[in-house]
Amino acid sequence: MDASVVIVGAGPAGLMLAGELRLAGTDVVVLDRLPQRTGESRGIGLTPRTVEVFDQRGLLPRFGDIEMSSLGHFGGIPLDFGILGEDDRAAKTVPQSVTESVLEGWARDMGADIRRGQEFTGLRDLGDRVVVEVLGPAGRKELVARYVVGCDGGRSSVRKSAGFDFPGTSATTELFLADVRGIDIEPRMVADRVTDGMVMTSRLADGIHRIIVAERGAPPRRRTGPPAYAEVADLWKRLTGIDISQGEPLWVSAFGDATRQVTEYRRGRVLLAGDSAHIHLPAGGQGMNTSVQDAVNLGWKLAAVLRGTADSALLDSYHSERHEVGRRLLANTRAQSLLILGSDEVEPLRDILGTLMQYEDVARHFAAKAAGLDIRYDVGRGSNPLLGRRMPQLELLRASGITSSTELLRSGRGVLLDLEDTPQLRQRAAAWRDRVDIVTAVPQGVAPGSALDGAGAVLLRPDGHVAWIAPGSHHDLPSALERWFGQGQRHAVA
Structure with missing residues (x-):
């Protein structure tokens, strides 16, 4: 064996899983096709549940000073996480690039073998081991591992190579995302519906603005690369009347509202975590946070099976627990997609939800859903409401x-x-x-x-x-x- 576990993809899910496996004493190799991190931050912010998860592993100090907030939204309708408890707050301005840097530093400190510039090209599950085919600067080679975990994103090569089913709906709307320096616009921290679309912006560090903009009914285009910043600035001006063309784009990206989930999170000795297993509109930053939590659920179980203290049936609980979380995530992001990107026909629904949010039980329900605090696993029958839930700090x-x-x-x-x-x-x-x-x-x-x-x-x-x-x-x-x-x-x- 070259490694007990080979992880494909050095994003948040892959790096978190590598750290969890090393914490349990399991040797792991992480492969990533890029020679270095891009510095791009598609995700931004940490939900209250992810803040808890990082705290339980002692990782929060690695982030330095972070701005905590109790504010969130569901489909553009404001939420207050404070209704769940005074300690339930989100880290609103942590870019994904920072999260990846922290997790990579932790994983390397724990002894993970992270190999960049290594592109996964295929695998063969032989029943008692998996052969992973890799293309790197030195040419093609094979690695042999006991398990392989695909953490390589929405277009996962591991998922395709292992034959996972990935049903769902294709994207119907294209959205632009850009980090821009040299503009001065007021933050719109909650998705703001305008006449013909949606706009959202927030201030990041060093005078950078994060912009998300979409034109209602604009179908996704077939692109071979990211859109030009001029296209983003033109759409922003048409929707808001504000000219941001003088800004300096640090990076620009386009994405859609496709919604898909694999039917199984494990096939033999191949498992999936994060966006490899589920894609959706990135409403409220839930995608990256769910991916990190997938890794935390899987890590200790896979390590126990590899140690021989548990049989492979424990890995079945990874699917049963996290597939249900993913299913509910897709349902709530589809609902948010309608609220954010839908036509004027959804306004009555938004009005009703806004009214219902004034009731404490309703506000608590939606806040827990957006915060990731409503998760309860089936751990056996019992009368105590804490069973299956994450332990509050005691x-x-x-x-x-x-x-x-x-x-x-x-x-x-x-x-x-x-x-x-x-x-x-x-x-x-x-x-x-x-x-x-x-x-x-x-x-x-x-x-x-x-x-x-x-x-x-x-x-x-x-x-x-x-x-x-x-x-x-x-x-x-x-x-x-x-x-x-x-x-x-x-x-x-x-």
């Missing part, structure tokens, strides 16, 4: 001092929180100590009546989701440990 008092559930997840291992100092509980979990940290601590600041009020123990998966809680789960702790972490060590029980 401050904990240990004999060694104050810590938190977030800090305990930094190692990428499972965590069993013994909140009532119960020796019998720790004894039942002892057989899994090689992959689960058993922590005895006293919870601090638990709100009366909350899901954690009265909890005696909580089992966290490496991705931070609650797999078992007592009281509240309808199955016992060993069953939960075996489901998510494989068979325990017999000698540990003895």
